[in-house]
Amino acid sequence: xxxxxxxxxxxxxxxxxxxxxxxxxxxxxxxxxxxxxxxxxxxxxxxxxxxxxxxxxxxxxxxxxxxxxxxxxxxxxxxxxxxxxxxxxxxxxxxxxxxxxxxxxxxxxxxxxxxxxxxxxxxxxxxxxxxx
Numbered sequence: 001x002x003x004x005x006x007x008x009x010x011x012x013x014x015x016x017x018x019x020x021x022x023x024x025x026x027x028x029x030x031x032x033x034x035x036x037x038x039x040x041x042x043x044x045x046x047x048x049x050x051x052x053x054x055x056x057x058x059x060x061x062x063x064x065x066x067x068x069x070x071x072x073x074x075x076x077x078x079x080x081x082x083x084x085x086x087x088x089x090x091x092x093x094x095x096x097x098x099x100x101x102x103x104x105x106x107x108x109x110x111x112x113x114x115x116x117x118x119x120x121x122x123x124x125x126x127x128x129x130x131x132x
Contacts, residue, residue: 001026002034006050008109008117009035013053018077020060021068029071032057042073101125 009017019028033039036048036057045055059070060077070076105124109117 002031004109004117005031006035008107008119009051009054011117012107012119014051014107015053016056016058017054018058018060029059029068029074033071036073039073040071046073099124 008014017032019032021027021029035050036046036054038048039046039057046057048054057074058077058080059068059074061068101124103124104121105127106122108120108122110120111117
């Protein structure tokens with residue numbers, strides 16, 4: 001599974017990865033450490049040979065009721081939102097109005113059961129329609 005993850009990150013040149021600590025029984029933190037063993041030694045941007053484009057891993061809270069300690073080298077989604085909440089609302093609205101509806105927002109991959117995983121890209125418009 002770690003080989004497929006590295007393939008997907010490299011295929012799209014992913015700079016940031018937002019992930020949960022786990023998905024059902026899959027330990028996503030352990031998986032990302034297999035792909036980027038130097039992650040726990042990272043301060044600031046990631047510098048990985050396996051996934052050179054990836055610079056940041058953002059960890060969401062995961063399952064409700066469970067608490068997770070933020071592993072070294074990762075950013076907390078909740079903390080980033082908290083910091084962003086202090087920004088001026090007019091600045092946020094200005095940036096939001098400059099967003100292009102055709103800009104890719106999310107890339108989903110197939111499981112790759114018959115070969116390499118295939119990507120499906122969703123744009124801002126695909127996800128949010130005319131609300132931008």
